[in-house]
Amino acid sequence: MKKLLVLGAGTAGTMVVNKLRPRLAEDEWTITIVDRDDVHHYQPGYLFVPFGEYRPDETTRPRRRFITNGVDLVLGEIDRVEPERHRVVLTDGAELGYDKLVLATGTSPRPEETPGFDSDEWGRSIHTFYTLEGATALRRALERFDGGRLVVHIVDYPFKCPVAPLEFAFLADAYFTRRGMRDRVELVYVTPLDGAFTKPVASRHLGGLLEERKIGVETDFYVEQVDPETKTLISYDEREIPFDLLVTVPLNMGADFVARSGLGNELNYIPVDHHTLVSTHDDDIFVLGDAADLPTSKAGSVAHFQGEVFVENFIRHVEGLDMVERFDGHANCFIETGNGKALLIDFNYEVEPLPGKYPLPGIGPFSLLEETEMNHWGKLLFRWFYWNVLLPGKDVPLPSAMSLLGKKTEEVGA
Amino acid sequence: MTTATIAGREIHVDAEGFLTEYDEWDEELAKQLAQNIGIDLTDRHWEIIRFLRADYRENGETPTLRRVSAVGGFPTKELFQLFPKKPAKKMAYIAGLPKPKGCV
16 A cells, blocks of 8 residues: 655645545555644634634634545644655654655744744734734734724745735724724834835736825834834834834744754745645655745645646656646735725736736636725635635636736736 | 846846846946945955855745845844845845745
8 A cells, every 4th residue: 555645734735635535546545644633724714803704713623524534634743754764753753654745734923033022012912813813812902902003014024825914904994994993093014025015017006005095114124023112113224113003924934843854944944846846855745835935925825726736746646657737836815905895816936916807818707906896705705615615625617827818918017 | 028238238137127137147247236226345245145146046036034144144134234224135136136026
């Protein structure tokens, strides 16, 4: 019997074991998937928790329920991968051997990496919505907030769901307007990049969104520390940004076992071939989702498109054929802009977000780089789609490669 | 794709003047690029630029500030002193590498 071992039962891992099980003969391949607990988080839902739009318990379900029969779920903490011995060791000493290994262990926020976050103010005036616990605490903080300076802040790139802090700023604007207190709240968006939007066409279309909502922007702000006493963010070049309420995106890093196994870069992301997702370190290791060091977004849509490419390639690979499918970096993301509207962006390694229609050229129903109610409904319906179609590994009638049809390509370099 | 004449040569650049062809860069050009943004290159600047060039050649990505500090060993504080205000962008510009970007 051959063994396929998948580390991480999140979006990428769950989806690919469900797609592979029916296609790998049960008398030839065992499939085992490992995670630390039995709770699957619908992470896109975290954004809506602080504003009271989702209850915290609406974002989680048991992992086991989404893993198909014929796949073993092992609960345990990963200590290390030993590629030369083709085995994975768990922290309780258990050893799992493999013929092929898939690493889909994601990325997680690390507030402790920024001096000052690790203080009494964490959970009081300093918050994040990147964990369910954090999003729930932030909901209470927003309810109690009676005005002042709310700073939305990004420690560093890359981080998962890179549009989420922007969405948070838009939704906060709508939330305080709804509560009739927008005039008592100063909203500031702080980024280490040179703008809230950095791609030329998207900047041209979306550049005005922050200004229209009177959301201030501080660019090139690379935080060195936060002073919890004075409630001030301090950058490496000694600029200071005071806050009453800070909503930060902490440094994101891949799993610690990646470093212990010598497989990752300085942020524990695993270098891979950009098109086949094979580890550059070892031909028997594939890397999917946020865990991979790739020049595209860390997002569920990427995991989905990668998963489709990976599954086709993996079936060919185990039959001794060449891996002919190539992942193109395809990502798409809805961006909530508040008041029942949203934007949609669609891009890949080569092509920046462009205006147009998606998925059907000229028809949509979704509009790219444009605020519409339909996009907002798409974002809300996506939760149903995630649990009922995506995770179970059902066929999705969307091509995994990005398409230029329906996009206004003439805007590039215009 | 546009071109610009830098140090008397035709060079491929993007809309913001970042080089788009790794091999069109040389040290002569770097001096001119640095001058364009008001930086006098010291030995320490050169060490950093050479690290960026080598790292890009190996990985195909412009290294982040965090990588320049964690892997290259140049303290972040110093990067802000040598390339004031926008070190990631300025280092990439002088080293002839693509500008660091977000997704939108």
